[in-house]
Every structure is written in C-alpha cells, then in structure tokens.
Amino acid sequence: MKGTFLGEFEEVVLLSTCVLNENAYANLVKDEVEKHTERNINLSAIHSSLYRLEKKGFLSSELGEASKKRGGKRKRLFKPTPYGLQAVQQIKEIREALWNNMPQTLFQNS
Amino acid sequence: MQQPPKLPLKILRFFCAEHRLEEIEGDLFEEFQDQVQSYGYRKARRLYYWTVIRSFRSYLFDYQSNPTHPLSFITMIRHYFKTAFRGMYKHKSFTAINLFGLSIGLASSLMLFLVVIEQLRKDYDLPDKDQIFRVESNSGLRPSEGYKDRTPAAVGPFLKQSFPQVEECTVLNKIKWDVTIINGDESDYVTEDFLIADSTFFNIFPQTFIIGSAKTALNDPKNIVLTESAAFKYFGSDSPIGQEIRTINNRRTRFIVSAIIKDPPPHASIQFNIMIAQDIQFDITSPGYDMTHVYLKLAKNASIAEFEKRANREISTVVTGNLMKSIQYRLRSFEEVKYDLEIPSDLIEPTDKRLYIIFTTIALAILLLAIINYINLSTIRALKRGHEAGIRKIIGAGKGSFMIQFLTESWLISFAALPIAILMVESFMPYFERALNTSLSFNYLTNPTFILIVFGIVFIVGLIAGLYPALLVSRFKFTEFIKGNLTSSNKGQTIRRVLVIFQFAISIVLVVGAVVIQRQLKMFQNQKLTYNPEQVIVLDKGFSSNFDLIRTDLENLPSVLTSSITSSPPAGDSYRFNTDNMKLGELVYGHDIDHHYVELLNLEFVRGENFDPEKTSNFSPSVLINETMAKLLETVNPKQSPNPLEEKYAFLYEQAKIQGVVKDFHLQSLHEKIKPMVLFYESFNGRNGAYTLIKINTTNIEGTLESIEKIWDTHIPDNPFRYQFLDTLFDHLYTTEMRLGKIFQLFTAIALIVSCLGLFGLVSFIVQSKVREIAIRKVFGAKVVQIVSLFLKEICWLIVIASLIGLPIAYWTMNLWLEDFAYHTNIPTSLIITTFLAMILVACITVFTNTFKTAKQNPVDALRSE
Numbered sequence: 014m015k016g017t018f019l020g021e022f023e024e025v026v027l028l029s030t031c032v033l034n035e036n037a038y039a040n041l042v043k044d045e046v047e048k049h050t051e052r053n054i055n056l057s058a059i060h061s062s063l064y065r066l067e068k069k070g071f072l073s074s075e076l077g078e079a080s081k082k083r084g085g086k087r088k089r090l091f092k093p094t095p096y097g098l099q100a101v102q103q104i105k106e107i108r109e110a111l112w113n114n115m116p117q118t119l120f121q122n123s
Numbered sequence: 124m125q126q127p128p129k130l131p132l133k134i135l136r137f138f139c140a141e142h143r144l145e146e147i148e149g150d151l152f153e154e155f156q157d158q159v160q161s162y163g164y165r166k167a168r169r170l171y172y173w174t175v176i177r178s179f180r181s182y183l184f185d186y187q188s189n190p191t192h193p194l195s196f197i198t199m200i201r202h203y204f205k206t207a208f209r210g211m212y213k214h215k216s217f218t219a220i221n222l223f224g225l226s227i228g229l230a231s232s233l234m235l236f237l238v239v240i241e242q243l244r245k246d247y248d249l250p251d252k253d254q255i256f257r258v259e260s261n262s263g264l265r266p267s268e269g270y271k272d273r274t275p276a277a278v279g280p281f282l283k284q285s286f287p288q289v290e291e292c293t294v295l296n297k298i299k300w301d302v303t304i305i306n307g308d309e310s311d312y313v314t315e316d317f318l319i320a321d322s323t324f325f326n327i328f329p330q331t332f333i334i335g336s337a338k339t340a341l342n343d344p345k346n347i348v349l350t351e352s353a354a355f356k357y358f359g360s361d362s363p364i365g366q367e368i369r370t371i372n373n374r375r376t377r378f379i380v381s382a383i384i385k386d387p388p389p390h391a392s393i394q395f396n397i398m399i400a401q402d403i404q405f406d407i408t409s410p411g412y413d414m415t416h417v418y419l420k421l422a423k424n425a426s427i428a429e430f431e432k433r434a435n436r437e438i439s440t441v442v443t444g445n446l447m448k449s450i451q452y453r454l455r456s457f458e459e460v461k462y463d464l465e466i467p468s469d470l471i472e473p474t475d476k477r478l479y480i481i482f483t484t485i486a487l488a489i490l491l492l493a494i495i496n497y498i499n500l501s502t503i504r505a506l507k508r509g510h511e512a513g514i515r516k517i518i519g520a521g522k523g524s525f526m527i528q529f530l531t532e533s534w535l536i537s538f539a540a541l542p543i544a545i546l547m548v549e550s551f552m553p554y555f556e557r558a559l560n561t562s563l564s565f566n567y568l569t570n571p572t573f574i575l576i577v578f579g580i581v582f583i584v585g586l587i588a589g590l591y592p593a594l595l596v597s598r599f600k601f602t603e604f605i606k607g608n609l610t611s612s613n614k615g616q617t618i619r620r621v622l623v624i625f626q627f628a629i630s631i632v633l634v635v636g637a638v639v640i641q642r643q644l645k646m647f648q649n650q651k652l653t654y655n656p657e658q659v660i661v662l663d664k665g666f667s668s669n670f671d672l673i674r675t676d677l678e679n680l681p682s683v684l685t686s687s688i689t690s691s692p693p694a695g696d697s698y699r700f701n702t703d704n705m706k707l708g709e710l711v712y713g714h715d716i717d718h719h720y721v722e723l724l725n726l727e728f729v730r731g732e733n734f735d736p737e738k739t740s741n742f743s744p745s746v747l748i749n750e751t752m753a754k755l756l757e758t759v760n761p762k763q764s765p766n767p768l769e770e771k772y773a774f775l776y777e778q779a780k781i782q783g784v785v786k787d788f789h790l791q792s793l794h795e796k797i798k799p800m801v802l803f804y805e806s807f808n809g810r811n812g813a814y815t816l817i818k819i820n821t822t823n824i825e826g827t828l829e830s831i832e833k834i835w836d837t838h839i840p841d842n843p844f845r846y847q848f849l850d851t852l853f854d855h856l857y858t859t860e861m862r863l864g865k866i867f868q869l870f871t872a873i874a875l876i877v878s879c880l881g882l883f884g885l886v887s888f889i890v891q892s893k894v895r896e897i898a899i900r901k902v903f904g905a906k907v908v909q910i911v912s913l914f915l916k917e918i919c920w921l922i923v924i925a926s927l928i929g930l931p932i933a934y935w936t937m938n939l940w941l942e943d944f945a946y947h948t949n950i951p952t953s954l955i956i957t958t959f960l961a962m963i964l965v966a967c968i969t970v971f972t973n974t975f976k977t978a979k980q981n982p983v984d985a986l987r988s989e
Contacts, residue, residue, distance in 0.1 A: 039150040040157070056154055057178040060147060064182040076146070081124075082156060086149025 019071070019100060025050060026062040027071055027101060031093050038077065038088040039063060063091055071097035127155045128168050131175035139178075140185045147178070199524070203531040206511075210532070214504060217884075221500050222540055224880045225588075228493020229544035229581070231873050234555055235486035235866075237548070239479050240573075241563050245461065246392050251420065254290070255327060255457040256427070258282075258417040259466065263449035270453060272460075272468035275412035277405035278438060278452065282419065285437055288430055291327050291420035294405070295320035297395060297470045301843055303369040304357070312371065312843030315353065318395040327420050328393055334364055335382025344402035347378035350386045353396040368397075371666070371841060375402070389564040392461060392471045410444025416470050419454070427454055478863060485870050488629050490584070492874055495622045496881040497588040501533060502619065503888040505592040512596055525597040526590075533589030537581045558865045560858065591618070623885050624925045626878040627962060630871075631929030632936070634958050635950070637871040639937040640864045642948045647857045653725040653788050654818075656849035658684075660828075661692045662815040662835065663845035669838040670807035670815070674719070676834045677817060682827040684818040687723045688807040690715035692814045693790045694852040707759050711752065712798045713774065715805035715813070721747070723818050724788060729753075730768075731783025734804045745782035745804065746774060752799035753784045774801050791856070796945045816849075879969055886918060886973045898982035910978040914970050922966045926959045933958075 019027065029045035030037040043059045046052075066072045077090045093101070132148070139147060151174060158167035186198050211218040246252055258278060259270040276294045283292040296319040301312040318324070325337035332340070333351060340348050347368050354363040368378045378399060387394050403413060421430065435452055442448055455463065462476045505512075512525070520528075545568070556562050567573045667673075670688045677686040691714045718734040720726075729750060748756075753768060760767045771778040787797045807813055819827050828846065835844045854861070890897075897910055934950055941947040 039146075040153050043154075055177045056150060056174050057180060060150070060178065061180045061182055064143075064185075079149075082153055083149035084152035086145050086152060088149050088153075089146040 207532040226540040226543035230547035232486035232490040256454040273414035276415040277407040279417035281407045288425040293323040331385040333383045340382035341400040346381035348398040500884040502592040522597040529593035530589040534585035537585035627925035628929035632933040633871040635933035659849040665842040667839040668810040687719035726785040729784045744779040747802040898985035901982040
C-alpha cells in the first residue's frame with residue numbers, strides 16, 4: 014500500500030501546500046507549518062517531506078523564477094495533485110465522521 | 124546582503140544531486156537571509172551550518188537522473204544489492220548450498236581457531252613473563268636421563284642471594300593431598316591440588332587477594348590459603364578466616380585459614396585450590412636434597428647463557444656430596460616450559476605444540492575447501508546468467524562493474540554466512556569442549572580485535588570467492604553473451620576441475636589421517652597386555668599397616684580372583700631410582716610388589732620363580748627383574764662376571780639376588796619403550812603407603828565393589844575409598860591422542876560434506892550445460908545407464924587424479940606422525956585402496972543423484988526448450 018499512507022507531519026505539510034495555493038515552496042511551507050503547529054522545524058525536514066510527497070504522487074512541482082533574495086536561484090513550486098486533494102479530503106471526512114460520533118460527555122470536564 | 128558561509132555550501136554542492144541543487148541552495152539562501160534579519164549574522168550562520176548537516180537525507184543523494192555525479196555509484200551499488208538478492212532468491216537451492224557450505228567452513232575453522240587462541244592466550248596477564256625462568260637440573264651421574272623439571276630446593280635461595288640479576292625467586296611444589304571433612308562420626312575426603320610455597324610465589328605469580336594479604340598469608344607453616352571456590356566448598360557462606368582445615372598426611376595435618384584468594388583464572392598455567400607454606404629450611408651445603416620447582420625472575424636483558432655458566436660455577440663451590448656436585452643446572456624460559464614435552468611436569472603440564480599446528484592446518488584446509496566450493500558454485504551461477512551479463516555489457520558495463528557486482532554478491536553471502544557460523548559455533552561449542560576436555564574461556568564475541576579479524580577474514584573470503592567468477596564472466600565476448608548459453612563454454616573448465624581435484628585431495632588426506640589415528644588409538648586400547656585391564660580394579664593409595672589384612676579378606680570374597688598390594692600400579696607413577704654406583708648409565712624403575720603381583724598381571728617367567736612369602740622376607744633381599752633389565756645387566760655387566768644374572772647387585776642399598784626374570788610387560792603409555800625394571804619384595808605387613816590391585820570376575824561388579832568398600836572401611840577407616848578400573852587408567856595416558864582422534868573425525872566429516880557439496884555443484888553444472896546433448900543421445904537410442912556412466916567416467920577421472928595427489932601426501936605425513944610412538948601401527952595398503960574406493964563411491968552417488976533425473980527426462984522437453 015505504498016504511497017497511500019500519510020504520516021502526521023506529511024499531512025500537515027500537504028495541507029500547508031494546499032493552503033498556500035500554487036505559491037508553495039519549501040520556505041513558505043516551513044513558515045506555514047511552524048505558524049500552525051508552533052514547532053521549530055528544520056528546513057531539511059520540509060524538503061524531505063515535500064520530495065517524498067511528490068514521489069508518492071500527492072504533489073506535483075515545477076521550477077519557478079529566480080530572484081535576488083534567493084541568490085539568483087530558482088525555486089521549486091509545489092501544488093497538490095488531484096490525488097493529493099482527494100487524500101486530504103478523505104482524511105478530513107474520516108476525522109469528521111469520527112468527531113460526529115464522539116460522545117459528548119467525554120469533553121465536558123476538560 | 125549577507126553571504127552564507129562558504130564551506131557548508133561547498134559540501135552541499137558536492138553531495139547534492141544535480142537536479143535538486145539549485146532549488147535547495149536557493150531555499151537555504153532565502154532562509155539564511157530571513158534569519159540574518161531576525162537573529163543577526165552569527166546565529167544565522169550557525170543555523171545555516173545546522174541545516175546543511177541536517178540535509179543529509181535520502182533526497183540529497185537522488186542521483187538517478189545524473190549518473191555523472193562522482194557519487195552515483197551508490198545508485199549502482201543499490202542496484203547490485205537488489206539484483207543479488209533477487210538472484211539469491213530465485214536460485215534458492217544454490218544459495219542454500221553456498222551459504223551452508225560457507226558457514227560450515229567458517230564455523231569449523233572458527234572453532235579450531237578458538238582452541239588455538241585459547242592456548243595462545245595462556246598467561247596473557249602474567250606480568251613480565253619473558254623474564255620468568257624455570258631452573259632445571261641434570262644429574263651428571265645419569266646424563267642419559269636428561270634435564271628434569273625439579274631442582275634441589277636450596278639452589279633457589281642461593282641464587283637469589285648471590286646474583287643481583289635474580290630479582291625474584293620462588294621454590295614451590297604441587298601435590299595432591301586429601302582434605303578431611305568431618306561429618307558427625309563419618310569423615311569424607313576430598314583430593315585437592317595443594318601448592319607448597321612461600322610469599323615469594325606472589326612476587327612472580329601474582330594472585331588476587333580477597334581477604335588477607337600476600338605478605339602475611341604464608342608466614343606461618345600452619346597457615347593455609349584457600350581459593351574462593353575451595354573456601355566456599357568447605358565453609359559455604361561462613362567466614363573462613365581462622366577456621367581449621369585437616370588433611371591426612373604423615374607430618375602436617377592441621378591448618379588455619381589465613382587468606383582467601385581468587386581462583387586462578389582458567390588461562391593461568393599454574394592451577395591449584397589450596398596453598399600452604401614451606402616448612403623446611405633449605406641448606407645448600409647439605410648433601411641430601413628435596414627436589415622442588417624453582418622459578419626465577421631475572422632482570423631485564425640479563426644474559427641467560429652467561430648467568431647459567433656463572434650459576435653452575437658458584438653452586439659447585441658450595442655444595443657437598445657426590446650427588447649434589449654432579450648436578451648441572453640450566454634455565455628454561457616460561458614459554459618454552461609450556462611446550463616442552465620432553466620434560467613432563469605436574470606444575471605446568473606441557474602441551475603438544477604440534478596439536479595446535481594440526482588444528483590450524485585443519486582449520487585452514489576446511490576454510491579453503493569452503494572457498495573453493497563457493498568459487499565453483501558461483502562461477503556456475505554467473506555463467507548461467509549469460510543474458511543478464513550480456514545486456515549489462517550492451518548498456519556499457521565494463522570489467523570493473525562486473526567485478527563490483529560479483530564481489531557485492533559474494534560479500535553478501537559471506538557476511539550472511541558469518542552470523543550462521545557464529546550460531547553454529549555457539550550451539551556446537553559445548554560438545555566440542557567436552558570432546559576436548561577443556562573449556563574455552565575466551566569470550567570472543569566481546570573482543571573487538573577478534574571480531575575485527577573475523578570480519579577481515581570474511582572480507583577476504585568474499586574477495587577471493589567473488590574475484591574468479593567476475594574475471595571469468597568479464598572475459599567473454601559480447602556475441603557470446605547474446606547467444607546466451609555460456610554454460611556450454613569451455614572457459615574456466617580446467618580451473619574448476621583443478622579445484623575439485625584439490626578439494627578431494629585434501630579430503631583424502633584428512634580421511635586417511637582420521638583412520639590412521641583411529642587405528643593407533645585402537646592399538647593403544649588393545650595393546651598386548653598380559654592382563655585384562657577391564658578386570659582389574661586399582662584402589663587409590665592408602666596409608667595403613669593393615670594391608671595384609673585387607674589382602675586376606677579380599678581373597679575370601681568369592682568374586683575376587685586375586686588381590687595384590689604394590690607401591691605403583693600399572694599406568695600410575697613408577698618409582699625411579701638411581702643406580703649410579705652400578706654404572707648402568709640408565710635410569711632403572713622399581714616397584715615394591717607382593718607375592719600376588721605376578722599372578723595378578725599374568726607375568727611369565729623366563730627364568731627363576733616368584734617370591735615365596737614363607738621363604739623371602741624384607742631382610743633377605745631378592746628381586747625380580749624384567750627382560751629389558753636382564754639385557755641391560757648382561758650388556759653392561761658391571762661386575763665383569765661370566766654369569767651376570769647370577770650375581771648380587773646393590774639395586775637400592777643392600778646386595779640383592781636376582782630371583783627371577785619375567786617377560787617384558789607394559790605398564791606405561793606406548794609412547795615410551797619398556798623400561799628396565801626391578802621388582803622388590805615387600806610383604807606390606809608394617810605401615811605403608813600402597814595401592815591395592817584387585818582382579819575380579821566381572822559378573823556382579825556393583826556387589827563386588829560394595830563388599831570391597833566394606834573391607835576397606837573396616838581396615839583403613841581413616842583413608843578414602845577410591846577406585847578406578849585399570850582400563851580407564853590406561854585411557855588417561857592417551858587423552859591427547861583420543862582428543863585428536865575425535866576432532867579429526869569430526870572435521871574430516873565436515874571436510875567431506877563440503878567437498879561433496881562442491882562436487883554436487885560441479886556435476887549439476889555439467890549436467891545442465893549438457894541437457895541438449897543428453898536429449899540428442901537419447902533420441903539416438905542411448906540408455907539411461909549409458910548417459911549416467913558418461914558423467915561418472917568424467918568425475919571418476921578427477922577422483923583418480925585427486926587420489927594420486929592425496930594418498931602419497933597422506934601416507935607420508937601419517938608415517939611422520941606414527942614415528943613418534945615407540946610402538947605404532949602401520950598404514951596398510953588395504954586402507955589406501957578402501958579410501959580410494961570410498962571416494963569413488965561418494966563421487967558416484969553424488970553424480971548419480973544429479974544425472975539420473977536429467978537422463979530419465981523426455982528428450983523432447985529438452986530439445987523444445989529453445
């Protein structure tokens with residue numbers, strides 16, 4: 014079942030890529046993930062996830078433009094594939110279904 | 124704008140796959156700029172370094188799309204591993220044979236090497252062992268006797284006093300004494316190894332003290348030092364210090380525990396359980412002497428030859444008495460002592476160096492067999508993959524890449540064999556240790572050097588085994604590959620055959636060796652004794668004045684045929700004595716025997732008659748001698764008499780008449796020639812230390828032993844009752860040979876198995892390459908028998924050549940080994956022929972199992988296949 018499974022971190026990265034909407038490249042994804050998870054993340058972890066997601070077919074990528082801020086290097090822009098979108102949606106549905114069935118009493122005390 | 128640090132960028136640029144470099148570099152640059160702004164340059168720099176280090180992940184090494192990268196071979200290696208695994212999986216039986224053969228080879232050589240290492244590691248923690256020497260002495264009155272491991276004790280302290288080179292000196296003795304344990308009314312006896320020494324012992328051979336100290340432990344003759352295990356044995360968890368230990372012994376019987384030391388480690392040459400102090404004053408000027416072990420520790424760089432010369436001179440100036448004056452001294456280094464079989468010693472039992480050489484040789488031979496096997500099998504498999512190799516070559520694989528591919532595969536197999544081998548070693552070690560009768564204390568798995576060496580060996584094995592198939596395959600031409608069937612090629616055929624011949628030659632040598640050792644052992648066990656050793660019980664030495672009562676009572680038992688009291692039993696210690704005043708020039712052996720001895724051992728008289736207890740007494744001495752002694756007397760003829768055997772001789776003190784001459788009989792190991800022997804009469808009426816021999820009929824051994832013990836306990840209640848059958852006593856004399864025999868058998872079997880695996884591989888290869896030939900022959904009417912015999916002929920030739928090489932080598936080496944025994948078996952022609960035929964048979968079975976199936980197949984299947 015290789016390629017169908019999404020790890021927790023991968024899911025967050027994938028979602029951030031979706032959120033950034035066609036603008037996603039490693040640094041932005043990193044900021045996004047850090048913002049939402051309040052974790053300090055190394056850039057290499059983002060790279061690793063992005064490339065793996067691409068290999069699994071959740072993301073596709075193309076080279077963007079070079080800019081001075083990047084020392085004249087182009088960036089790789091990632092965007093979710095239809096398969097990736099479907100996967101995120103599926104996850105969301107699974108979670109929502111589970112949440113709907115959550116007994117109300119469970120969270121009353123906390 | 125700040126620039127990121129250069130060094131990490133360079134590293135990144137080198138390792139990173141080309142197609143990823145630009146974007147990653149850009150990302151890092153951008154992040155660096157952000158971080159400079161938020162944290163300042165210094166921290167950003169540090170973070171940049173950190174990110175580069177963290178970037179060493181698999182995405183960085185994704186070289187697939189740019190094979191020109193200097194590190195792209197990593198992809199290739201990954202690929203080699205993948206194909207290797209697939210190949211191994213596809214040819215399961217090949218892989219299994221390969222793996223099995225190699226791990227058996229590795230395991231057996233590992234085991235043998237462990238034994239050798241155990242020996243090499245002996246005393247590894249003994250400080251300055253190259254400075255430790257044993258003083259040996261040789262009496263000038265009997266030069267033929269050679270140097271002995273013991274010396275007059277007083278020599279030690281004298282040398283220490285007179286020579287500054289002598290840093291330390293210790294005088295010691297090792298004896299077996301019985302410790303008495305009083306259990307209510309009854310007493311038990313435990314034989315222990317006692318070391319008699321003083322505190323100087325600890326200066327040369329340091330021991331670890333648990334309680335007490337080296338200085339005070341032995342400063343009183345009443346003191347006794349126990350090892351940890353001995354202390355636990357006698358006192359359990361009670362505090363042993365100050366407790367009493369009793370022994371049965373004539374002079375010293377009660378001791379007080381003064382110290383506890385750790386047991387001597389198993390790798391120490393000097394082993395003992397209990398230590399007591401010397402209580403004799405040594406006097407170099409006294410003409411009499413006690414023979415003891417004397418060990419010296421000399422100063423570094425002391426000249427041994429010079430020291431020996433001066434020591435001999437100095438000693439000769441102070442000693443008195445003919446005997447002391449005649450003694451010559453020499454030094455033997457501690458290492459030499461351990462291997463000098465010429466001078467047996469009870470303190471440090473010398474071991475046979477040749478045994479370890481044999482072990483190493485066998486280990487290497489088996490390893491070699493396994494490697495050859497591997498080469499043969501993997502070559503075959505390599506050739507069978509002609510298509511694969513061809514395609515590789517088209518894509519552009521060169522010699523080097525073939526090489527790496529095959530080496531990867533063979534390393535993979537070798538390193539897979541290693542854990543299997545270690546598992547085998549671990550599971551068979553207990554049996555092996557039992558066969559060897561030693562325990563291996565070396566914990567090899569936790570020794571980094573050893574592990575490293577083993578890895579090195581496995582690496583080399585893999586290298587050798589993988590190199591040949593790689594070279595062979597890379598030699599083929601492009602077109603040959605594409606045709607696919609490389610297996611029918613003649614290339615490398617000769618080498619494969621030579622290897623099989625070599626394998627079988629080694630196996631033949633081992634088989635002949637194993638059989639000859641067995642024959643020699645059989646001969647030991649069935650040696651022509653005049654008596655049946657299984658029928659004779661030897662009771663351990665006792666001290667008593669009641670031996671004559673025991674003898675009488677024993678003979679009243681219906682199951683006892685005869686019993687005899689003697690000072691030295693067969694296969695036990697013999698009393699040697701000097702006949703210096705008789706000028707025989709040879710050492711004579713003497714026993715005290717009673718009048719039943721001759722009957723019990725079935726000795727035959729050449730002349731004269733047995734002792735008659737009515738007429739003979741201790742006061743009118745007459746002796747029996749053996750034929751060897753008679754011959755010695757006749758040739759030397761010290762009295763210049765026309766009738767030397769009629770003369771009286773002072774064998775010990777008094778002039779004794781020769782009452783009779785008995786035929787030579789074996790009392791010792793067959794390593795030794797029969798010694799000149801004098802048998803003195805002793806009635807054993809008074810107090811004596813003696814052994815009891817009992818000849819029984821073997822119908823109800825248990826009941827007989829019980830009644831014997833009862834008799835012993837009534838007459839000598841204060842001595843332990845211990846017995847042994849004479850055949851076991853004799854077996855003890857040949858333990859080395861027995862071990863060698865067992866080990867040889869085991870490893871010969873292993874070698875044969877490995878060789879047969881090799882042959883199996885070769886034959887199956889030949890068969891597979893000739894499937895079509897067989898089919899065509901069958902179409903033309905060949906029978907299965909004819910086809911099988913076609914292969915048999917080919918293999919039998921190999922075996923014949925292997926025999927022509929192996930048999931002479933075996934004959935020569937085994938003769939060399941046999942010459943070591945004074946009485947030895949021969950190597951019969953029948954053995955040579957049987958070995959040859961057995962080898963042919965083994966080969967035939969291998970060939971037959973392999974070819975029969977193919978030969979029976981429908982030829983259509985084979986011919987249609989292409």
